[in-house]
Amino acid sequence: MSTLHKSEIDMNINIAIIGAGLGGLACAIALRKQGFEVQVYEQAKDFRPVGGGLGLFPNGLNFLELIEPDLVEQIKNYGCCLQKIVVKNIAGETINSNPTTQLIEKYGRTIITIWWWHLQQILAKKLPENCIHLDCQCLDFEQTEQDVIIHFKGGKTARADLLIGADGIHSAVRKTLFGDEQINYLKSMSWRANLKCQQELIKPDEIVRIISDKQFLFLVNIGDGYINWTTRKFAPEYHLSTNSQAMKDRILQDLTNWAEPIRNIIKNTPADKIFAVPICDRPPLNSWSQGRVTLLGDAAHPMSPSMGQGANSAFEDAWVLTQCLARFSNIEGAFNQYEKERIERTKIMQIKSAEGEENQWQTTNKTQPKPQKTRNLDSSFSDWLYQYKPFSTISNI
Secondary structure (H helix, E strand, O other), X not given: OOOOOOOOOOOOOEEEEEOOOHHHHHHXXXXXXXXXXXXXXXXXXXXXXXXXXXXXXXXHHHHHHHHOOOHHXXXXXXXXXXXXXXEEOOXXXXXXXXXXXXXXXXXXXXXXEEEHHHHHHHHHOOOOHHHEEOOOOEEEEEEOOOOEEEEEOOOOEEEEOEEEEOOOOOOHHHHHHHOOOOOEEEEEEEEEEEEXXXXXXXXXXXXXXXXXXXXXXXXXXXEOOEEEEEEEEEOOOOOOOOOHHHHHHHHHHHOOOOOHHHHHHHHOOOHHHOEEEEEEEXXXXXXXXXXXXXEOHHHOOOOOHHHOOHHHHHHHHHHHXXXXXXXXXXXXXXXXXXXXXXXXXXXHHHHHHHHHHHHOOOEOOOOOEOOOOOOOOOXXXXXXXXXXXXXXXXXXX
């Protein structure tokens, strides 16, 4: 990777990160390795086994390795290295099967799938226990020329020299910076769960996508004998159910004509373990920073999961922001360079992801999706996505 010219900076600067998700923890690890004092504040009361299956792509893995060289090997031990991406119809019959050898040959890495919670645990263990503060829900902050005061639910406060908002799509830091903004619902609903079970639909080194008209279901191995299933449905409007059993029954009703082995995966899932998630994003921002405060990950650029770049782009953010802070003598210069390196790239990711979300509901029949009109899978776009090198001129794509 290219680097910037080193500049003197006070490494005693105190940095607060709001959010102990994957991006926030990765950023804390990177900053501490550069000698910064970092405190992470998380609204959850504990690290519970939450989250679904996550795909780590070559670009995300590259930056995790830059942040901490042994991370990728640890992730391989917990997750699954994909060898094949399989598409099936609702009868469970294979339509096509694509090996991941081209990814390995061209980019040096395959895709690794892992449980979000397992990756959170891997990252959290890289930090001292006294660095992470749970049960700290950020409400807002105020800043002066000297510092930032963060206000938490219950009246607690914290002081920092610099604040990074890594608190997701509903970011309190972003709201305080830029006010209330509309969240875009992308006319797609998702239901997901993790299940430890014996089944024959998916092999350990595969990811399976089962498709029908206006609905599909992913099966992903996430390690330790668990699979994640996620079903997505075209839904111009959505209503979140408060009754978990009624929600499960509705999913099974939607899958009435699907093969019984597919339906059995949902049947065997406890209703209270199924989570409904509307697929949303926010409009791209032209700036992520004000004064001593900036944004990272979903707080800065929430996007549809259609390209699988949410967490991967957050790892890019974490490394680039750390490099900027380590190599500039002032916060303004560091944030300016951070935005220069990241905003245009993530805007493209957001736009392409939203287009991909819309296009996957355009079908010619019940099993064969229309060719996508976006360049998501084009070789030139894949090169741009997976061979990203910060601190060099962004080329036109």
